[in-house]
Amino acid sequence: MEQFFNDYTLRTVVLGATILGGVSGVLGTFVVLRQQSLLGDAVSHAAFPGIGITFILTGSKVPLILMVGAGISGWLATAVILLITTHSRIKYDTALGLILSVFFGVGLVLMTFIQKSPNANQAGLDSFLFGQVASLVVQDVITMTVMGAIALVIVLLFWKEFKLLAFDREFAHSLVLPVRGLDFGLTTLVVIAIIIGLQTVGVVLMSAMIIAPAVAARQWTDRLGVMTILAMCMGALSGAGGVIFSISAPNLPTGPIIVMCATAIVGISLTAAPHRGILWQWIRRSLQNRKLRSEAVLMDLFDLARTHDSLEYPHMERALRVIYPQTGTLRRQLSRLEGKGLVSKKENGAWALTPSGVQLCHRLVNERIQ
Amino acid sequence: MQSAVEVRDLTVAYRENPVLWDVDLDVMPGTLMAIVGPNGAGKTTLIKAILGLIKPAAGRIRILGKPYQKVASSVGYVPQRGSVDWDFPTSVMDVVLMGLYGRLGWIRRPGQSEHQVAISALKKVEMDDYSDRQISQLSGGQQQRVFLARALVQDADVYLMDEPLQGVDATTEHAIIEILHSLRSSGKTVLVVHHDLQTVTSYFDEVLLLNIRRIVSGPVSEVFTDENLRHTYGGRVAIIKNPA
Amino acid sequence: MSQFQLEIQLVASVVAAVCALPGAFLILRKMAMMSDAISHAILPGIVIAFFLTESLSSPLLIMGGALTGLLTVALVEWLRKTNLVREDAAIGLVFSTLFAIGIIMIAQFARDVHLDTDAVLLGELAFVPFDRLIIAGRDIGPQALYSSGSVGLLCAGFITLFYKELKLSTFDSALATTLGFIPGVLHYLLMGFVSMTAVAAFDAVGSVLVIALMIGPPASAYLLTNRLSRMLIYSVLLAIIAAITGYWLAYLLNASIAGCMAVMVGVQFGILFCIAPQQGLLSTRARQRNQRWQFAIKMLVIHLMQHENTPEAVQECRIDHLQDHLEWEEAFAEGVISRAASQKLLRTVGETLELTPSGRQLAQEAIVHI
Numbered sequence: 001m002e003q004f005f006n007d008y009t010l011r012t013v014v015l016g017a018t019i020l021g022g023v024s025g026v027l028g029t030f031v032v033l034r035q036q037s038l039l040g041d042a043v044s045h046a047a048f049p050g051i052g053i054t055f056i057l058t059g060s061k062v063p064l065i066l067m068v069g070a071g072i073s074g075w076l077a078t079a080v081i082l083l084i085t086t087h088s089r090i091k092y093d094t095a096l097g098l099i100l101s102v103f104f105g106v107g108l109v110l111m112t113f114i115q116k117s118p119n120a121n122q123a124g125l126d127s128f129l130f131g132q133v134a135s136l137v138v139q140d141v142i143t144m145t146v147m148g149a150i151a152l153v154i155v156l157l158f159w160k161e162f163k164l165l166a167f168d169r170e171f172a173h174s175l176v177l178p179v180r181g182l183d184f185g186l187t188t189l190v191v192i193a194i195i196i197g198l199q200t201v202g203v204v205l206m207s208a209m210i211i212a213p214a215v216a217a218r219q220w221t222d223r224l225g226v227m228t229i230l231a232m233c234m235g236a237l238s239g240a241g242g243v244i245f246s247i248s249a250p251n252l253p254t255g256p257i258i259v260m261c262a263t264a265i266v267g268i269s270l271t272a273a274p275h276r277g278i279l280w281q282w283i284r285r286s287l288q289n290r291k292l293r294s295e296a297v298l299m300d301l302f303d304l305a306r307t308h309d310s311l312e313y314p315h316m317e318r319a320l321r322v323i324y325p326q327t328g329t330l331r332r333q334l335s336r337l338e339g340k341g342l343v344s345k346k347e348n349g350a351w352a353l354t355p356s357g358v359q360l361c362h363r364l365v366n367e368r369i370q
Numbered sequence: 371m372q373s374a375v376e377v378r379d380l381t382v383a384y385r386e387n388p389v390l391w392d393v394d395l396d397v398m399p400g401t402l403m404a405i406v407g408p409n410g411a412g413k414t415t416l417i418k419a420i421l422g423l424i425k426p427a428a429g430r431i432r433i434l435g436k437p438y439q440k441v442a443s444s445v446g447y448v449p450q451r452g453s454v455d456w457d458f459p460t461s462v463m464d465v466v467l468m469g470l471y472g473r474l475g476w477i478r479r480p481g482q483s484e485h486q487v488a489i490s491a492l493k494k495v496e497m498d499d500y501s502d503r504q505i506s507q508l509s510g511g512q513q514q515r516v517f518l519a520r521a522l523v524q525d526a527d528v529y530l531m532d533e534p535l536q537g538v539d540a541t542t543e544h545a546i547i548e549i550l551h552s553l554r555s556s557g558k559t560v561l562v563v564h565h566d567l568q569t570v571t572s573y574f575d576e577v578l579l580l581n582i583r584r585i586v587s588g589p590v591s592e593v594f595t596d597e598n599l600r601h602t603y604g605g606r607v608a609i610i611k612n613p614a
Numbered sequence: 615m616s617q618f619q620l621e622i623q624l625v626a627s628v629v630a631a632v633c634a635l636p637g638a639f640l641i642l643r644k645m646a647m648m649s650d651a652i653s654h655a656i657l658p659g660i661v662i663a664f665f666l667t668e669s670l671s672s673p674l675l676i677m678g679g680a681l682t683g684l685l686t687v688a689l690v691e692w693l694r695k696t697n698l699v700r701e702d703a704a705i706g707l708v709f710s711t712l713f714a715i716g717i718i719m720i721a722q723f724a725r726d727v728h729l730d731t732d733a734v735l736l737g738e739l740a741f742v743p744f745d746r747l748i749i750a751g752r753d754i755g756p757q758a759l760y761s762s763g764s765v766g767l768l769c770a771g772f773i774t775l776f777y778k779e780l781k782l783s784t785f786d787s788a789l790a791t792t793l794g795f796i797p798g799v800l801h802y803l804l805m806g807f808v809s810m811t812a813v814a815a816f817d818a819v820g821s822v823l824v825i826a827l828m829i830g831p832p833a834s835a836y837l838l839t840n841r842l843s844r845m846l847i848y849s850v851l852l853a854i855i856a857a858i859t860g861y862w863l864a865y866l867l868n869a870s871i872a873g874c875m876a877v878m879v880g881v882q883f884g885i886l887f888c889i890a891p892q893q894g895l896l897s898t899r900a901r902q903r904n905q906r907w908q909f910a911i912k913m914l915v916i917h918l919m920q921h922e923n924t925p926e927a928v929q930e931c932r933i934d935h936l937q938d939h940l941e942w943e944e945a946f947a948e949g950v951i952s953r954a955a956s957q958k959l960l961r962t963v964g965e966t967l968e969l970t971p972s973g974r975q976l977a978q979e980a981i982v983h984i
Contacts, residue, residue: 033458037702038647041710045822087895088887090641094833097646098883101826105876108736108823112870129735130717157477164468168454171520174421174447175472176439204654204735204822205717208710211703219698222504224459253721256714263711270698278696379940381913388909392917428913428940 010247013133016141017239017258020200023148024193025213025235026155029228030186032214033166039078041207042096043187044194046077046103048203051128052110063140066128067147067195074191077103104203131202131255133243144196151189155228162186163224200239201255209235212262219273238262295364297333298342301353302361311358314350372435374399374528374559375420380429382412382419389415393429393584397561397576399527402554403587404564404573407580408603413563414450416580417530420561421447433528443472446526448517450533456506462516463501466491469523491522496545511542518546529553529560536565547573570594621743623861625758626875629815630827630853632766634835635773636808637828638849641836642784646829647702648687648805651709653812653824655686657716657734660816665723676765676813683809684802686712713821737820739871762814769807773846776800781842819872830879831856837883837890856882910950913940915959915977918969931966 031040050073051066058065077099084095127135155162164172165182173179190210197206217230242258271278305313317330334351337343342357353361377395381388390412397403405413418424420431422438433441446469466488467480474480480488492498495515500508508516514534521529535543553560554575564570570577570590577594579585579602586593586601640646659682663675686708693704720734747757754760773780782789783800808828815824835848860875867874888895917940921930929935936947951967954960959973969977 032700032703033455035455035700035702037700037706038650041650041706084887087898088837089893090833090836090887091644091646093644093646094641094829094836097650097825097829098833098880100650101822101824102830102876102880102883104822105826105873105880108873109864109867109869109877112736112873113867116868160468160471160474160479161476163460163464164471167458167460167465168449168468170418170423170449170453171447171468172471173423174442174445176422176442177471205710205714207706208714211706211710215699215703215707218459222459222506223461224464227459251721253717256717256721259710259714260718263707263714266707270693270696276698278698281696379917381940383909392913392920426941427909428942430938430941 009134010243012138012141013136014240014243016136016144017133017200017243017254018236019141019144019148019239020193020197021209021213021235021237021239021258021262022232023151023196023235024206024209025217025231025233026152026228027186027190027193028210028212028214028235029217029224029231030155030162030166031190031210032218033224037207037211038093038096039081040190040194040210042081042100043074043077043191044197044203044206044210045100047071047074047191047194047198048107048128049073049103049110050107051198052107052114055114056110063199064143067143067198070128070195070198071191073103074194075188078187107203127202128198129202129204130253131198131200131205133200133246133254136199140199147192147196151192154185154189158182158185201258205255205259208259208262209238212259212266213238216262216266216269219269219276234265235262238265293329294333294336297330298337298353298357298361299364301343301351302358302365305353311361312352312354314346314348314352316350371398373397373432374401374434375561376430376432376435377416377420378430380416380419380431381427382415382424382429383427388427388582390419390426391583393580395578395584395587397559399559400554400557401576402550402560402562402574403576403578404562404570404590405578405580406564406567406570406602407585411581411602413580414532417447417532417561417563420530421445443524444527446521446524446529448521448529448531448534451510451514451517451536456508456513458505460505461501462492462497462503462505462508463488465505465516466501466519466523469520472524487523487525488519491519492516494522494549495519509539511538514538515542515545518549522549527558529558531560531562533563533565535562535569567599618743619861619865621756621759622739622871623858625742625756625762625818626739626857626861626871627854628759628766629762629818630831630857630875631850632762632769632811633815633824633827634831634849634853635766635769635846636804636811638832638835638842638846639780639784639804640808641829641832642842647705649808649812649825649828651686651690651705652683652805652809653816653821653828654709655712656680656682656809656812656816657713657821658682658719660813661716661719661723665719673761676761676810679813679816680806680809682712683812684806686809687802687805735820735822736870737816737818737823737872739818742818758814758817762811762818765807765810765814769811772803772807776803780804784842819875823872823876826876826879827853827856830876830883834879834883834886837886837893852882907950907953910942910946911954911957911959912976912980914950914954914967915969915973916980918960918967919974919977922969922974928966931968933962933965933967 028040031037047070050069050071053073054066054069055061081095081099084090085092161172161177161182164177165179165186169179193210194206197209201209213231213235214227216234217227220230221227238258238261242261243254245261246252246254246257269277274280301315302311304315304319305311317334334343337357338345341354342360343351344354345351373396375395375397377393380390380393382390393416405416407413415424419426420433420438431438433445438445463485467484470480470484470487474484489498489501492501495518497512497515497519500512505513505516518534521531534546538546550560550562550573562574564574571594574590576588577590578587579593579598581602586598637649640649656679659678660675663672663678667674689708690701690704693699693708694701699707742758743756745757746753747755747760779800811828812824815827819827831853832845832849834852835845838848839845856878857875860878861871863878864871864874886894891897918931921927933947933951936942937944940947942950951962954973955962958970959976960967960969
């Protein structure tokens with residue numbers, strides 16, 4: 001393995017995987033936000049027969065030519081899905097699964113057919129299934145770069161239109177923007193991202209490269225622009241990281257390793273991202289509960305005191321009606337409130353609201369009425 | 371006088387079932403009109419048909435005397451709040467700026483002057499303090515105000531609003547009604563899908579009672595009668611049978 | 615036809631029929647893409663079980679796969695509940711990650727285990743007859759026949775036993791809950807069967823084409839009938855037809871049998887999509903065209919009736935008014951008028967239209983029904 005990758009090839013391959021990750025991260029942002037993740041999966045599976053047909057028709061193994069075939073076939077699949085759902089009772093998810101698997105079946109038939117035909121040139125076509133980064137040459141990387149750059153420039157040019165399309169399609173329609181044209185454009189760009197990935201991660205795992213970086217990026221930001229850039233970086237990082245990691249040990253297939261890198265980033269983001277992450281949510285929830293618990297104790301003192309002349313009338317601990325299994329919890333709440341200067345302990349051990357505690361209680365009562 | 375919105379013999383059908391049947395409507399400029407009717411009466415469909423979002427089976431729609439495509443920039447639209455994903459990663463300011471996309475044209479980005487326009491619209495709906503907020507952090511009423519602000523920046527002559535008062539708090543409801551009234555007094559035409567029969571009389575000048583067909587339309591004081599309401603809501607009526 | 619060929623067709627038919635049973639419920643519950651997710655995600659479970667048993671059709675393998683399948687369903691559900699990821703993205707993420715893990719495991723164990731990525735995608739239907747089930751020294755047929763057959767029997771038993779509950783929870787899950795049917799439990803049971811079926815079929819057709827067999831025949835059957843019981847029967851029949859024709863197509867082309875079965879599933883769907891008696895494209899088109907005329911005629915007579923004897927009648931009932939106000943194309947308007955006239959619903963008087971008594975009657979009837 002290591003002999004195979006001299007530095008130059010390694011650099012080529014890493015570059016290729018980086019570009020793939022970056023481009024699919026950017027386009028994945030729109031795919032995920034438009035809730036079309038599974039369409040991405042369908043399109044990437046459906047790109048497969050295009051490769052076979054193109055090879056049979058042209059006899060060429062030049063990636064660019066095969067990619068065109070893959071693109072046409074992936075794009076055709078989305079058209080057929082639309083046709084089925086608009087002209088029959090078949091639902092979208094069914095059409096998606098059906099077209100995905102049937103197109104893929106056609107691809108496999110073509111592939112076995114080609115393998116059994118006496119064509120010396122046929123080896124290596126099945127590397128499109130799981131990708132084979134080792135087969136990347138400089139020419140391929142240049143092709144990928146050009147296609148990726150075109151896709152990114154188009155996203156940049158039509159940024160605000162794509163944003164509006166993803167957020168509020170009907171409003172875009174009411175501004176007489178050509179929504180169908182924009183749909184078509186965006187789908188085409190996704191197809192481009194997928195065919196860029198064919199050689200690297202292959203058709204089967206390509207959808208992960210579309211979905212994962214966008215899902216991860218979404219957790220860290222609430223801005224579309226930032227999310228897109230983050231997704232690009234995360235995708236690129238998984239691409240490069242996956243390649244480097246996979247050559248570090250024997251028998252590690254690059255495509256799946258790249259996908260695992262992307263998934264790991266998703267895992268970290270879902271757990272640790274500030275504000276949205278699971279950890280963060282958990283901390284916020286326990287703080288909230290703690291606050292509610294001490295407020296309950298405070299309000300109890302308030303309710304008790306209201307039956308007396310003064311709102312600062314002290315009460316013994318046992319008079320507090322808040323039902324706590326352990327008196328320790330109640331005592332902890334009281335001393336926390338004391339620390340905040342909301343209650344104070346009298347000489348006889350009774351607790352009373354302080355003026356600022358009374359003030360807070362009035363506010364809480366008002367809030368609850370609203 | 372030229373009608374602001376003119377609908378003639380409008381019929382809309384999903385598959386072959388009519389959702390709107392032979393509806394006629396004339397709205398004069400400067401009118402604040404409520405569209406009222408039971409669920410499934412075709413209120414939203416009427417709005418969408420006027421906006422060209424749905425292709426009618428028959429009928430003619432003119433806005434300011436022209437087809438929608440020609441006057442789109444003079445029409446503002448407030449969709450139902452539930453029609454979008456409020457978890458979308460974008461800010462209040464961004465959403466309001468979207469109202470200007472039609473005027474901006476392709477490729478150009480909103481600049482300083484557009485931001486000014488958006489801020490002043492947000493001020494009108496008392497949301498200028500929230501311009502940097504992510505939209506999922508807003509309450510229902512605030513989301514509705516943002517949508518209204520987005521329509522305000524369109525600086526349209528005709529506004530079409532789908533249930534802008536649905537599920538909003540009392541403060542927001544008053545704020546929105548105030549804006550609707552000020553739009554009317556500056557000569558704008560406003561059509562509002564409305565669900566609360568109690569408030570029709572106090573909020574609106576005119577009303578369209580709709581239940582697939584137009585039951586009646588005109589000044590609230592004249593047409594918003596018990597009899598007409600019974601006619602609109604009473605006895606749930608079946609949709610026309612398929613000939614097949 | 616040799617016994618060898620016969621056995622392959624038999625196994626193919628059984629596998630296809632078994633897949634169709636849970637598949638029918640998947641498409642009715644709008645969860646077709648769960649078949650995509652599960653069929654990919656069971657791979658690591660299969661690899662581990664295969665590593666332990668060295669056989670692709672042992673009951674342990676089926677259990678292992680089924681557990682992984684349920685794990686997938688639970689993971690997707692959990693991710694969705696965090697509200698951080700939408701369901702479509704959650705499905706895409708979970709299954710591609712598990713699939714990538716499976717592929718990495720295969721690459722790692724490649725030297726120890728006879729299981730390669732081709733088998734994962736293609737299945738090895740042609741080799742199925744070599745793996746015999748031998749009981750007490752007697753060869754009683756291919757093992758795959760028995761493993762998929764028993765899953766099928768279990769599944770059929772499950773469906774028969776819980777037919778009423780499945781039907782109700784599929785069409786009205788809210789009602790099912792109030793009646794105490796616990797749709798959640800049924801849901802997981804169903805997903806368990808989807809997973810078991812996917813494992814049983816994996817050996818024969820590989821992981822992607824399972825989707826075609828699960829979704830395709832039920833989708834075709836859905837175009838033929840409205841009744842669940844018939845849909846199940848038709849699905850099974852269509853699945854068997856696809857299996858046998860697929861086998862012979864593969865024989866002719868010398869290509870992958872599983873791939874050809876998927877192709878035939880697609881062809882079957884394509885044909886029914888066009889010519890199914892009620893739901894097919896041709897008949898719905900014809901019906902719609904007919905309905906459109908009927909509809910337009912009704913509109914016309916109602917329009918004429920509403921303006922009859924009113925001051926604006928001269929205007930509203932003019933022929934050229936129709937083009938203006940109803941915005942009908944000239945040809946369409948003429949078509950409507952001539953059809954209505956030939957049905958003696960109206961007559962033309964100079965430039966205007968006049969209802970006949972029967973036209974007025976139709977209009978009155980139609981208007982009542984609105």
